[in-house]
Structures are given as C-alpha cells and as structure tokens.
Amino acid sequence: MSEQQPDINQHIAQxxxxxxxxxxxxxxxxxxxxxxxxxxxxxxxxxxxxxxxVILEKLAAALDVSLASLFVFDATTSESQPxxxxxxxxxxxxxxxxxxxxxxSPVSVASPMQLAEITFPAHTQVSYDFVPREVKxxxxxxxxxxxxxxxxxxxxxxxxxxxxxxxxxNQPIVFQNFTANQARYLVAVCEM
Numbered sequence: 001m002s003e004q005q006p007d008i009n010q011h012i013a014q015x016x017x018x019x020x021x022x023x024x025x026x027x028x029x030x031x032x033x034x035x036x037x038x039x040x041x042x043x044x045x046x047x048x049x050x051x052x053x054v055i056l057e058k059l060a061a062a063l064d065v066s067l068a069s070l071f072v073f074d075a076t077t078s079e080s081q082p083x084x085x086x087x088x089x090x091x092x093x094x095x096x097x098x099x100x101x102x103x104x105s106p107v108s109v110a111s112p113m114q115l116a117e118i119t120f121p122a123h124t125q126v127s128y129d130f131v132p133r134e135v136k137x138x139x140x141x142x143x144x145x146x147x148x149x150x151x152x153x154x155x156x157x158x159x160x161x162x163x164x165x166x167x168x169x170n171q172p173i174v175f176q177n178f179t180a181n182q183a184r185y186l187v188a189v190c191e192m
Contacts, residue, residue, distance in 0.1 A: 008092050012056070013047035015070055019063045020045075034062035034131070052096040053126055061131030066169075068114040068189040071103045081108045097124045104186075113190045120148065120175065120183040127174045136192045137169040146183030149176040159185075 020030050020041075027045075031038040036058050043049040044059070051059075053067070060067045071092060084106040092101045097120075104115040141150065143159040150157050153171035167173070177183045 008090055009050050010047045011090075012051070012070055012092075013045050015072070016041075016059055016063070017045040019065065023063060025063075030059070030062055034058045035129075036062075050095045053094040053099070053101075054096065054128060057128045058131055061133045064134045066114075066135070066137045066189050066191050068103075068116060068187075069191070071101065071116070072105075072107050072114065082106055094126070097121065097126045099124065099126065112192070113188055116187050116189070117144075118185050118187060120146070120177045120185070122177060122180050122182055125174060125176045125178075128169075128172065130170065130172045138190045138192070139167050139169065140188045141165045141167070142186045142188075144184045144186060146177065146181050147179050148183045148185070149178070150174070151176070 020027075025033070027038045027041050030036075030041055034041075036055055040049070040051075040055065041059070044051045044055070056070055057067045060070055071090065084104070090103045092103075093099070094101070099121060100119040102117040102119075104117055105111065105113070141159070142164040143161055145161055147161075148159045150159060150165060150167070151172075151174040152167050153173075157165050159165055
C-alpha cells in the first residue's frame, strides 16, 4: 500500500469545503474565524496544496470539529461496515513535520471516538495554537514506541513507551520528539 493515497488531499479538500458550506461561511468568514488566509483556504479546497497539520487544526477549530474528523472519508456509506482492514486505512503525511497519520477507525459506523496511529519523526516538533470551538475535543495518547514530550498550556509531560496521557484540546499543545529515533503512538479522539 502506498504511504499516502493520491486522493487523500482531494478528500480533505472536499470535506473542508462541505463543512464550510454547511456552516454557511464564505471563504472570507472562514479566514477570519481560523486565521488562515482566504487564498490558502481556496487552494486547500481545490486540493491545489497539501495543508499542514497546524493549518488543518486551525480550520477544524473554526469549523467546530476535531482535526481527526477531517480525515473521515466515505462516512455516507449506506451499509455499516464495523471492520476496516489494514490495507483500507488511509494515511496522510504532514508536509511540514513529516509525521505520518494512519486512520484506524471504520468510517461507516457512527461513533463519538476515532483512532489514529501516528509515526512522529526524530528531531520534530508540531505546535497547535488554541482556537476556541463549540465542541469539546478530548484525546488519549498511548505511546507505543520511542519517547516524546507533550506540552499542554503550561504543563509538560515526558512520555515513554507504554505511557498514556489524557488531555482536552482547550489550550495550546506542542508535540516534541527531540530524540534520534522516531516515536509511534495511538491517539483516541472523542468529540462531545
């Protein structure tokens, strides 16, 4: 299976456009809410550029959804399929940091929780600003291998293999891997 299916940016683009239109936002309104320029949003919606995870988080917050929900595809399938095989799991690579996200959760089953496996490169940092949203988003991060630091507001946590951290996305969050080895973790995301 390819690391990133060629159509994943098209899926993300279409999903963002559909969410924006469902909210009744113009490009200018979404730009004002998210802090992402109108021209960047336009490029993203046309799949003319691959947005970074930081930009996607800003758009997700402005659209009152979780970042994880932007990676949900084919959720309108009429037949419920509770099993998503490994070869069917979509992958996306953040063009800025190089982290790889594998979406694990079946999309045709209604669930308030989504699972993803993240492979986080060595010597990498990703910083998410806090953007207020109406929905509450919670994450549990279970470190499968490696070591990471996660900063939630003013609190810092060093995670080692097997550690699990539960956080709410209601403050700035920084993921860091300053070691010489990649880290790999499972993230469970729940919106309420």
